[in-house]
Amino acid sequence: MDTKTRIGIVGYGNLGKGVESAISQNDDLTLTAVFTRRNPAELKVHSGVPVLPLDDIESYVNDIDVLILCGGSKNDLPEQGPALSKLFNTVDSFDTHAKIPEYFEAVDASAKPNGKTAIISVGWDPGLFSINRLYGESILPEGATYTFWGKGLSQGHSDAVRRIKGVKGAVQYTIPVEAAVDKVRSGSQPELSTREKHTRECFVVLEEGADAAQVEQAIVTMPDYFADYDTTVNFISEAQLKEEHAAMPHGGFVIRSGKTGESNNQVMEFSLTLESNPEFTSSVLVAYARAAYKMNKNGETGARTVFDVAPGLLSPKSAHELRKELL
Amino acid sequence: MDTKTRIGIVGYGNLGKGVESAISQNDDLTLTAVFTRRNPAELKVHSGVPVLPLDDIESYVNDIDVLILCGGSKNDLPEQGPALSKLFNTVDSFDTHAKIPEYFEAVDASAKPNGKTAIISVGWDPGLFSINRLYGESILPEGATYTFWGKGLSQGHSDAVRRIKGVKGAVQYTIPVEAAVDKVRSGSQPELSTREKHTRECFVVLEEGADAAQVEQAIVTMPDYFADYDTTVNFISEAQLKEEHAAMPHGGFVIRSGKTGESNNQVMEFSLTLESNPEFTSSVLVAYARAAYKMNKNGETGARTVFDVAPGLLSPKSAHELRKELL
Numbered sequence: 001m002d003t004k005t006r007i008g009i010v011g012y013g014n015l016g017k018g019v020e021s022a023i024s025q026n027d028d029l030t031l032t033a034v035f036t037r038r039n040p041a042e043l044k045v046h047s048g049v050p051v052l053p054l055d056d057i058e059s060y061v062n063d064i065d066v067l068i069l070c071g072g073s074k075n076d077l078p079e080q081g082p083a084l085s086k087l088f089n090t091v092d093s094f095d096t097h098a099k100i101p102e103y104f105e106a107v108d109a110s111a112k113p114n115g116k117t118a119i120i121s122v123g124w125d126p127g128l129f130s131i132n133r134l135y136g137e138s139i140l141p142e143g144a145t146y147t148f149w150g151k152g153l154s155q156g157h158s159d160a161v162r163r164i165k166g167v168k169g170a171v172q173y174t175i176p177v178e179a180a181v182d183k184v185r186s187g188s189q190p191e192l193s194t195r196e197k198h199t200r201e202c203f204v205v206l207e208e209g210a211d212a213a214q215v216e217q218a219i220v221t222m223p224d225y226f227a228d229y230d231t232t233v234n235f236i237s238e239a240q241l242k243e244e245h246a247a248m249p250h251g252g253f254v255i256r257s258g259k260t261g262e263s264n265n266q267v268m269e270f271s272l273t274l275e276s277n278p279e280f281t282s283s284v285l286v287a288y289a290r291a292a293y294k295m296n297k298n299g300e301t302g303a304r305t306v307f308d309v310a311p312g313l314l315s316p317k318s319a320h321e322l323r324k325e326l327l
Numbered sequence: 328m329d330t331k332t333r334i335g336i337v338g339y340g341n342l343g344k345g346v347e348s349a350i351s352q353n354d355d356l357t358l359t360a361v362f363t364r365r366n367p368a369e370l371k372v373h374s375g376v377p378v379l380p381l382d383d384i385e386s387y388v389n390d391i392d393v394l395i396l397c398g399g400s401k402n403d404l405p406e407q408g409p410a411l412s413k414l415f416n417t418v419d420s421f422d423t424h425a426k427i428p429e430y431f432e433a434v435d436a437s438a439k440p441n442g443k444t445a446i447i448s449v450g451w452d453p454g455l456f457s458i459n460r461l462y463g464e465s466i467l468p469e470g471a472t473y474t475f476w477g478k479g480l481s482q483g484h485s486d487a488v489r490r491i492k493g494v495k496g497a498v499q500y501t502i503p504v505e506a507a508v509d510k511v512r513s514g515s516q517p518e519l520s521t522r523e524k525h526t527r528e529c530f531v532v533l534e535e536g537a538d539a540a541q542v543e544q545a546i547v548t549m550p551d552y553f554a555d556y557d558t559t560v561n562f563i564s565e566a567q568l569k570e571e572h573a574a575m576p577h578g579g580f581v582i583r584s585g586k587t588g589e590s591n592n593q594v595m596e597f598s599l600t601l602e603s604n605p606e607f608t609s610s611v612l613v614a615y616a617r618a619a620y621k622m623n624k625n626g627e628t629g630a631r632t633v634f635d636v637a638p639g640l641l642s643p644k645s646a647h648e649l650r651k652e653l654l
Binding site: 018021022025026097100101104121126128130131132133134135137138139140141142185187260261264265266267268269270271272273274275276279280282283284287290305306307308309310311312314315316319320322323324326327 | 352424427458460514588591598600609611614642643646650
């Protein structure tokens with residue numbers, strides 16, 4: 001490797017820490033700095049790189065090849081994506097599915113006139129799962145696509161439970177229904193309701209004096225989050241929550257079931273089994289940071305998604321090596 | 328859809344028939360003609376398109392946007408790939424892994440100076456499996472990749488059995504060893520020998536008077552093909568061979584098992600369960616034919632592989648639709 005691609009991290013939560021760790025697994029990449037809105041003096045990063053105030057980031061345009069934006073989709077990225085892609089090549093994990101078209105346009109309007117490349121919505125869903133939905137329907141146009149999530153910890157649903165009065169702490173697991181998965185894998189293309197695809201399991205710590213029955217009722221009837229699912233609620237102690245539910249596993253499947261010829265069933269499946277959801281998402285972000293820099297050097301500027309990135313761009317290997325070793 | 332992309336097929340075996348059928352599943356594509364080295368008058372094609380002598384193909388350069396080469400990797404493609412990519416955009420399923428770099432250079436030398444785009448080695452292995460090996464090692468650089476094939480009918484191994492003296496007919500199935508697959512899925516990254524990964528099962532029809540024990544011995548000791556595997560040989564009647572072993576199922580798995588962070592196991596898996604191996608390969612070829620034409624219109628000429636093709640190019644949908652519907 002001649003020159004390493006220089007990466008900057010914006011935001012140092014679970015995702016930022018995961019990116020830092022993933023960069024250390026890639027010899028062709030190097031971490032330049034972590035940028036934060038917190039007081040940099042109070043932030044200690046594992047790799048020992050400089051921690052700098054986000055407000056000063058403009059001074060570093062010549063020191064960083066790609067910025068990985070590790071903030072949240074709700075409050076951070078809608079502002080940071082468009083602002084930072086004016087100055088840097090960027091990669092982010094914007095995951096509010098319904099707002100992706102709008103976010104794409106905003107980032108494109110920033111990146112393109114400034115000659116920057118910004119890959120948005122990178123991770124596993126949106127991300128690798130999206131790619132597999134696309135491969136599935138493009139290769140088997142007559143068929144049905146099924147996405148199952150879990151077993152895994154859902155941050156959004158855990159947060160929703162925590163907001164209920166009387167709840168001190170909580171985690172929520174999304175669990176695919178095995179019978180439904182098996183039916184899909186068989187090639188039978190079943191129609192499945194929301195309730196038939198996933199169940200939800202909550203582990204809840206109550207505030208002192210809270211009414212368990214009331215809390216349970218508030219959970220299972222919560223519209224959008226739980227009302228359409230079979231939900232189990234387990235009450236546990238604070239100690240149990242810490243000991244048994246601190247990990248962040250996740251995963252899932254994308255299955256495309258189609259027919260070809262007279263009536264042959266063809267099933268494609270992509271699945272993930274992750275012990276750490278944020279660390280895996282970070283690893284995907286880092287591979288796409290490599291691609292963003294290559295695309296920028298090739299003159300491909302503006303906003304992009306995983307659909308626009310040729311697989312070979314993710315690898316540190318040359319096209320010749322890839323053909324020889326992996327094809 | 329305004330104008331349909333016009334496809335030509337070269338060669339009308341299992342793969343050519345599968346391509347014809349797959350084109351009929353895609354509204355934005357149309358089949359123009361089938362080219363053959365046989366006597367066109369004797370070839371009846373399902374869709375009723377013109378069947379033309381391969382020798383006349385030069386007259387059709389203005390009538391076809393992409394040619395799909397459906398010949399074999401041993402004798403047909405090494406000649407047809409370089410010859411036809413001088414005149415047409417092409418897609419083929421060249422699958423002699425060891426010779427891919429050499430074949431790529433030969434096709435590139437034809438296609439590039441003539442402004443044509445030629446995507447080689449398209450299908451599922453090489454093809455979709457290769458892409459998943461690449462995604463796996465790029466996203467999880469610390470880990471191991473495992474490819475399992477089957478349960479499926481292997482043409483090469485069936486042919487090898489048929490060449491043995493005393494064998495009238497035969498099929499061979501490659502079967503992944505379930506215990507090995509489970510070990511890999513667990514994230515333990517085992518080292519597996521050839522024998523530990525797959526078993527082989529043969530169904531053989533003997534010539535009259537042939538010695539079963541001798542045939543069995545010839546099979547199980549055959550170097551490269553069977554000697555390194557646990558092989559089962561079943562003798563059956565010709566009627567049984569026709570009734571029970573006429574289908575061409577196949578499939579397999581690519582599993583990447585890696586570690587991130589302190590020591591979290593992350594497992595990515597891509598699998599195929601195919602009732603018709605040639606029809607599925609054909610479906611992949613057709614999606615890449617769409618991509619080849621788009622790339623050619625974008626000025627991307629020369630030889631390419633699946634590693635060079637952004638996923639979005641495989642779809643008839645616009646980039647905007649893809650972001651909205653599939654991301």
